[in-house]
Amino acid sequence: MSDLRDLYQQMILDHYRRPRNRGEMDDCTFSADGFNPLCGDRITVFVKMEEDKIADIRFVGDGCAISMASASMMTEAIKGKEEQEAEALFESFHALVAGDGLADEAEVGKLQVFGGVRDYPLRVKCATLTWHTLRAALRGTDEPVSTE
Amino acid sequence: MIVPAEREQGVSLDVVRIRADFPVLQQSIHGNRLVYLDSAATSQTPEPVVRAIAGFYRDDCANVHRGVHELSRRATDSFEGAREKVRHFINAESTREIIFTRGTTDAINLVAQTFGRRAVGSGDEVILSALEHHSNIVPWQMLCDEIGARLRVIPMFDDGTLDIDAYRDLIGPRTKMVALVHISNALGTTNPIKELVSLAHDHGIPVLVDGAQAVPHVPVDVRALGCDFYAFSAHKMYGPTGIGALYGREEHLNAMPPYQGGGDMIRQVTFEKTVFNAIPHKFEAGTPNIAGTIGMGAAIDYIAAIGRDEVSAHEARLVAHASERLSSIGGVRLIGTAREKVGVVSFVVEGAHPHDVGTILDHRGVAIRAGHHCAQPVMDRLGIPATARASFGIYNDDDDVDALVRAVLEVREVFA
Numbered sequence: 001m002s003d004l005r006d007l008y009q010q011m012i013l014d015h016y017r018r019p020r021n022r023g024e025m026d027d028c029t030f031s032a033d034g035f036n037p038l039c040g041d042r043i044t045v046f047v048k049m050e051e052d053k054i055a056d057i058r059f060v061g062d063g064c065a066i067s068m069a070s071a072s073m074m075t076e077a078i079k080g081k082e083e084q085e086a087e088a089l090f091e092s093f094h095a096l097v098a099g100d101g102l103a104d105e106a107e108v109g110k111l112q113v114f115g116g117v118r119d120y121p122l123r124v125k126c127a128t129l130t131w132h133t134l135r136a137a138l139r140g141t142d143e144p145v146s147t148e
Numbered sequence: 149m150i151v152p153a154e155r156e157q158g159v160s161l162d163v164v165r166i167r168a169d170f171p172v173l174q175q176s177i178h179g180n181r182l183v184y185l186d187s188a189a190t191s192q193t194p195e196p197v198v199r200a201i202a203g204f205y206r207d208d209c210a211n212v213h214r215g216v217h218e219l220s221r222r223a224t225d226s227f228e229g230a231r232e233k234v235r236h237f238i239n240a241e242s243t244r245e246i247i248f249t250r251g252t253t254d255a256i257n258l259v260a261q262t263f264g265r266r267a268v269g270s271g272d273e274v275i276l277s278a279l280e281h282h283s284n285i286v287p288w289q290m291l292c293d294e295i296g297a298r299l300r301v302i303p304m305f306d307d308g309t310l311d312i313d314a315y316r317d318l319i320g321p322r323t324k325m326v327a328l329v330h331i332s333n334a335l336g337t338t339n340p341i342k343e344l345v346s347l348a349h350d351h352g353i354p355v356l357v358d359g360a361q362a363v364p365h366v367p368v369d370v371r372a373l374g375c376d377f378y379a380f381s382a383h384k385m386y387g388p389t390g391i392g393a394l395y396g397r398e399e400h401l402n403a404m405p406p407y408q409g410g411g412d413m414i415r416q417v418t419f420e421k422t423v424f425n426a427i428p429h430k431f432e433a434g435t436p437n438i439a440g441t442i443g444m445g446a447a448i449d450y451i452a453a454i455g456r457d458e459v460s461a462h463e464a465r466l467v468a469h470a471s472e473r474l475s476s477i478g479g480v481r482l483i484g485t486a487r488e489k490v491g492v493v494s495f496v497v498e499g500a501h502p503h504d505v506g507t508i509l510d511h512r513g514v515a516i517r518a519g520h521h522c523a524q525p526v527m528d529r530l531g532i533p534a535t536a537r538a539s540f541g542i543y544n545d546d547d548d549v550d551a552l553v554r555a556v557l558e559v560r561e562v563f564a
Binding site: 005007017040064066120123 | 500501502507511518519520533558562563
């Protein structure tokens with residue numbers, strides 16, 4: 001098995017301790033709630049669209065280091081992207097953490113630090129909860145997203 | 149089986165010999181010795197229990213209570229023999245008071261849907277405690293919602309003990325049922341069941357006790373407790389999953405309507421009318437979990453051979469030892485600090501979510517539970533989303549506590 005530090009990389013711990021873009025957004029275009037009933041992780045993602053671009057994104061939530069760092073780093077990675085680009089990035093990210101496809105290294109960029117998650121199958125949902133929630137927000141889903 | 153411990157104070161179990169009965173423990177996880185500290189979720193199964201289950205399928209498999217052939221007689225004898233073992237295990241008066249169920253949850257649903265449905269009416273109240281597992285909340289909530297009754301909850305103090313004075317005040321003319329956990333699965337708090345039952349009985353209110361976390365750890369005497377119903381599962385006391393038992397006082401069981409209809413629970417059936425079987429069979433519709441029941445009986449034999457007082461003393465020492473070691477680590481806080489605490493040590497590590505604690509411990513082969521422990525109201529009350537929980541059984545020893553402490557120190561390093 002891999003070293004624990006492969007999972008808990010410094011950048012992940014840093015985003016867990018000091019999450020970026022954390023907080024509510026009053027003037028969001030879309031928002032959605034995500035929930036992992038298995039471990040109790042909760043997240044809400046707020047998105048502000050301008051033209052076709054994600055002009056701003058914030059999140060609030062409570063959960064483990066992997067889920068919170070993933071949310072924080074996701075907000076940084078997709079700000080300024082179009083919806084289609086965000087979807088494509090999610091697919092690459094999913095391939096990276098679930099190990100079920102070829103992740104485009106250049107595309108995932110900094111998110112590479114989540115590569116260690118693939119050795120911990122029980123934690124894949126922690127890393128992807130925020131992305132599923134983002135997708136629900138962009139698609140205007142009313143029902144909270146559940147990982148189960 | 150009991151020998152004086154070689155390196156610790158007092159008398160302890162011969163854990164080395166006990167561990168030899170649990171092949172599952174002889175494996176390494178991620179390159180480390182498996183340290184199983186999740187018995188409160190499900191305990192491991194010793195060889196004699198596995199042999200009893202396999203032996204039924206290999207040598208004696210037949211249906212029970214029917215058939216005149218030899219195999220059916222053997223199956224029936226083993227099945228009813230297990231009922232007598234359960235009776236003796238909790239000191240019930242009669243085997244007629246022992247109903248086999250799928251487990252604790254099934255047993256509580258049975259009582260809620262039969263006894264509860266008759267005892268509780270519109271505008272009435274059912275009292276539970278703040279320490280309940282979801283299995284002793286939801287069946288009552290469903291019943292109350294359906295008939296327009298109300299749940300009342302005995303509050304708890306920060307240390308995880310119940311507020312008995314508040315309980316006294318909650319009991320009123322509308323109270324028709326009390327359902328309480330014996331030992332909390334999330335915090336380990338042992339409730340003073342005898343006293344709580346007596347307070348309810350002063351007002352003629354029946355009491356169900358969820359004993360799932362009690363039977364593996366402490367001697368249980370349902371007549372001494374005085375409760376009306378007592379529910380527990382085999383898989384938390386070294387038996388198989390999918391089988392458990394409900395104790396109910398005979399006069400209640402006789403008066404209660406059946407739970408499910410089908411074979412075995414009947415005496416005579418025509419299309420016009422069915423005459424139900426006598427208790428306990430009235431509550432056991434369909435072919436039962438025969439192998440599981442026999443396995444449950446074998447688990448009772450296994451615990452009895454070790455000695456329930458000895459088990460209790462051994463685990464109390466381990467819980468005290470683990471509590472002391474964990475609380476001496478900076479940034480670790482114990483959750484649930486009742487003086488009467490059994491089987492589990494729940495804790496949180498500052499700056500590290502319980503889920504991350506669980507992953508890091510697993511990396512070192514230490515299996516614990518991380519989460520809300522199917523007791524979300526307990527977590528809400530304490531204002532935390534989850535805890536890490538180490539729970540102990542007969543096969544655990546001080547080496548396991550050492551491994552737990554080492555792994556928690558590593559959590560502190562990673563999240564420093």
